[in-house]
Amino acid sequence: MGAVGVSDPAGDSELSYGKSGFKGLVAEPYLFFLACFASIGGVLFGYDQGVISGVLVMSDFAKQFPTLSTDDTLQGWMVSVLTLGAMFGALANGPIADAFSRRWSILLANVIFQIGSIIQAASINIPMIFIGRFIAGLAIGQLSMVVPLYISELAPPNLRGGLTALQQLGITVGIMVAFWLNYGTQYIGGTGDGQSPAAWRFPLALQCLFSLVLGVGTFYLPYSPRWLMMKDREEEALSTLSRIRRVPQNDHRVQTEILEIKASALFDRETIAATYPGITSPVRLSFESYKSLFVLPHLNRRLVIACLLQLIQQFTGINAIIYYAPQIFENIGLTGSSVNLLATGVVGIINFFSTIPAILFLDYFGRKSLLLVGAVGMGVCQFIVGTIYAVYKDxxxxxxxxxxxxAVFIWMYISCFAFSIGCVNWIIPSEIFPPGVRAQAVGIAIGVNWLSNFIVALITPRMLNSIEFGTFYFFLGIYPFSPPLLSLYPIYLSKQT
Structure with missing residues (x-):
């Protein structure tokens, strides 16, 4: 298969920068490194999601916070308050990313994350845990919005899907590291009454290290060429584009791409000037940009698609398993903290390795095909898990x-999620919106993701205790809504997708 020409859904015409998939990624080591490094933001996201499930079942944590270990409602709020903060962080980060750049908004998020992580690790009462998780959530929401946006604006059309999917791979790395770290640290001081506070404080503190690495590295990340063009820094945009494409500035592909970026920026600017004459206030213009997403039909339809995709992703029940995996495995008879944490660790491994095929083949097979295959696999696994649970619940x-x-079918469900909607939902919002409103639209879409995540995290403990196997049937009920949604969005995507 030779070099591919891809029609870029974000606004590029036919540009050929090489092959898609594995060969294309290998041929672009610098761009691949940048995307991997930015995806440390996903590691923070996944780690904070995964670490709390193991902490909740540790003996010393239950001794320190007995109310949290016995009150399902309070436990649900403790887990979900992070997602509530993330929703606000994602919604607020659109104007920040436009004003100060994608790059510096990543740095700001890391500063906020450090504060939240330190408070969590040093918690001596329940309010400290809640405050720390909310602050960390603000940062995670910012990162979950800006990292895929940043990567998609750096990537050439033929690699955009695979590189943006690295965000999801980063999330799976974070979850996997958290699960296995919890499995190891539970033995500090023993797994019973003598367990040391370090067993749960150390995992919560370690996330500061990942954040520090990303924060320092932010100073070495390039600006997004599209953002530079938005700020009338055309020469710098051309220089940056040439560097990340690893071709001379006079290469016809770079010249074509920079002209398209410029034309897109000029079109957005002139459209805003014509639509909102006399308005020069950045705050007012930002408000009008948000407003246009809801009142202009062509933008409103795209926003509905992007938001529904986020809602469906969460109501497949993925984070019900990520957050409460140890409790679920304990409920199905895998007793003992070592056994259920071990089974939880397998979730992390499968999640990680099942994401890799999406990175390699997402640009080859397309977004829609992977979504459909994954939805069928996840639905079948959910049905089987719910049925076995119903038969043997007593x-x-x-x-x-x-x-x-x-447990095996739960692991298979995780695998199907990882290579399909787990990756695709980060890519679609950054592809289907024009540059002028892209940051705001992605912020809203990811905000919906976190709001849905918040609801799932809040209701899952009570569902597992009250309707038990019905929890899996409840999440299974969302799958029939997937095909109608998938039929809506291809008009906004290229043939490649």
Whole structure:
């Protein structure tokens, strides 16, 4: 297969920068490194999601905060308050990313994340935990919005899907590291009453290290060429584009791409001037940009698609498993903190390795194909898990083989999620909107993701205790809504997608 020409849904015409998939990624080591480094933001996201599930079942944590370990409602709020903060962070970061650049908004998010992480690790009472998780959530929301946006604006059309999917790979790395770190640190001082506070404080403190690495590295990341052009820094935009494409500035592909970026920026600027004559206030213009997403039909339809995709992703129940995996495995008869944390660790490994095919083949097979295949696989696994749960819910102790069979299908469900909607939902919002409102639109879409995440995290503990196997059937009910949504968005994407 030779070099591919891809029609860029973000506004580029036919540009050929090489092959898609694995060969294309190998041929662009500098761009691949930049995307991987920026995806440390995803590591923070995944780590903070994954670490809390292991902390909740540790003996010393239960001793320090007995109310949290016994009150399902309070436990749900503790887990979900991070997602509530993330929703506000994602919504607020659109104007910040436009005003100060994608690059510096990543740095700001890391500063906020450090504060939240330190408060969590040093918590001596429940309010400190809640405040720390909310502050960390603000930063995670910012990063979850700006990292895929930043990567998509750096990437050439033929690699945009794979490189943007590195955000999801970063999330799976964070979850995997958190799960296995929890498995190891539970032995500090023993797993019973003698367990040391370091067993849960150390995992919460370690996330500061990842944030510090990304924060320092931000000073070495390039600006997005599209953002530079938005700020009338045309020469710098051309220089940056040439550097990240690794071709001379006079190369016809770079010249074509920079002209398209310039034309897009000029079109947005003139459209805003014509639509809102006499308005020069950045705050008012930002408000009007948000307003246009809801009142202009062509933008409103795209926003509905982007937001519904985020809602569906969360109501497949993925984070019900990520947040509460140890409790779920314990409920199905995998007793003992070591056993259920080990089973939880397998979730992290499968999640990580199942994301890799999406990075390699997403630009080859397309977004829609992977979404459909993943939806079918996830639906089948959810149905089987719910059915086994219903049959053996009162006799797990004498049917350990049924418990392990349930665990296997949970792992298969994780795999199907990872290569499909787990990756695609980060890519679509940054592809289907014009540059002038892209940051605001992505912020709203990711904000909906976090709001849905918040609801799932809040209701899952009570669902697992009250309707038990019905929890899986509840999340299974969302799958019929996927095909109608998938039929809506291809008009906004290239043939490649």
């Amino acid at each position: 006799s797990w102790g004498s049917h350990t083989d049924a418990g392990w069979a349930t």
